[in-house]
Amino acid sequence: MTTYRIGVLYGDGIGPEITRATLEVLKAAVEQTGGADFDYVELPMGWEGIEKYNNPIPQVTIDALQETHGWIMGPHDSASYPKVHQANRNPSGELRHCFDLFANVRPAKTIKGIKSVVGEADLVIYRENTEGFYSDRNMHVGTGEWQITPDIVVSTGVFTRKAAERIAHAAFQMAMQRRKKITIVHKANVIKLGMGLFLNVCRQIGEQYPEVQVDDFHIDAMTAHLVRRAHFFDVIVTENMFGDILSDLAGELVGSLGLAPSINTNENQAMAQAAHGSAPDIAGKNIANPIGMMLSTVMFLEWLASRHGDGNLIQVARMMEHGIFTTVAEGVKTRDLGGSASTTAFTAAVAAHIAR
Template sequence: MTTYTIGVLHGDGIGPEITKATIEVLEAAAARAGGVNFEFVKLPMGWEAIDQYNDPIPQVTKDALKDMHGWIMGPHDSAAYPEQHKENRNPSGELRHSFDLYANVRPAKTMEGIKSVVGQANLVIYRENTEGYYCDRNMYIGVGEWQITPDVVVSAGVFTRRAVERIAHAAFQMAMQRRKKVTIVHKANVIKLGSGLFLKVCREVGEHYPEVEVDDFHIDEMTAHLVRRAHFFDVIVTENMFGDILSDLAGELVGSLGLAPSINTNENQAMAQAAHGSAPDIAGQNIANPVGLMLSTVMFLEWLASRHSDESLLSVARTMESGITATISSGVTTKDLGGSVSTTAFTAAIVEHIAR
């Protein structure tokens, strides 16, 4: 029986509450499914790390993560950090940059018991995670943004063939497991060189997957298409900023951003991280919705199962997911979804479903 070492970064705001709930459900699913062991290692991040190390993502945490199979990361409240820390990458951006987690994978799928704005939909967005217009992570050293005068700022967007090729391959490989359709989202009509390279390279990669149907849309028209016919899309591949915006839109359209999961991956490691923020206004009230992080952990288990060819991990993922969906479809939900149960009561209901 293999033991997988998983880092746990509780984070800020509602982070400790939803992370604790996620680990509870994961442990229940592992006990039910059997065949796999997990070793959870708690590591400092966010305000906890600032208090201990004067750094929201200290080197001791990054060093420990190097030897782990992956980690579960709660949200951070970097907007509230002391000014000295706002000059650096936030914890999420730093880990994506440090570990070259180039693929941010964000599905948007309708769920039974959750009202969708767009009817039935089941799509996944592959967001390039290392460059584009995200100035805090698109340079090897330094930040891709300069203030020329008090009234003039230049922000750089970076597009490289290497980065586009690997996110495109990841997207097409996923499409081969789904409905064999990839949509490239870009702005090549205006950003002719940068976004043009993204479109060109994605099209070239698509030639290696002749079974996959390929189309493309400009980012502005894509937002309208998502609202009007989300069911039409299967796998969407796009650059960093466009992917960030589209995935938040898609998550809200199919039910709630609070339900939206994601993972950040390279070939060897993955980070489970919900798409939403730390919600400091409701922290400590035991009303936070943990589903986004729980489903992110399901995605992480699926990735880990594929990476290590371990069917036991896939069984844990299916058990965990079925417990979550069964609980929601039964009408037991947190306040944000129209229910009335607390975070802990909702978690206990999922654990009970898994046990049954």
């Protein structure tokens, strides 16, 4: 049996609460299935890193993560950090940049017991994670913004064939496992060279997957299409900023951003990270919704299983997922979803379902 070395970064705000809840459910599923072994490595990030090392993502954490199969990362509250740290990439952006986590994968699926704005939907967004208009991570050194005068700022968007090719391959490979349909989202009618390159490369990669149906939409039209007919879409592939916006929209449309999971991957490692923020206003109140973090960890296990050919990890993932969905379907929900359960009560209910 392989022992998987997993980093655990608790983060800020509600991060420690929802990460501990996720670990409780994960350990319950591992105990029930008996088919997987994990070595958890707790590492400082966020305010913990600042207090211990004067750095929200200290080098000791980065070095330790190099030796892991991946990690579970709670949200960070970078807006509250001292100004000297706000000037740098936030912890999530730094890890995506440092480890070249080029694919940000964010599903949006309706869940029984959760009211959806758009009815039934089951889609997944593949967001290119390293360049585009995100100027804090689209340069090898420095950032892609320059203040020419106090009144003039130039911000760059970077688009490369390499980045478009690898996110396209990842998206098409997922489409082959699903309904064999890809939608490319862009703005090539205005940003003709940069997004034109992204669109054309994605279409070229699509020729290698003849079974997959391909269409494309401009970003402004796509937001309307998601609201009107989210059920129509299967796999969406897009650049960094558009992927960020569309995934938040899709998460809310199917129920709540608090439910929205994601993973960030390269070829060898993955980071489980819920799509929502640190919600400092409710931190420590035991009312945070841990589902997004839990489902992100399910995705992480699925990725590990695929990467290492380990069916035991799939069993653990299915056990966690079943426990979460059964608990919600029975009406046990946190306050943001219209229920009354605390974070710990919801977690205990999920763990109890797994134990049964």
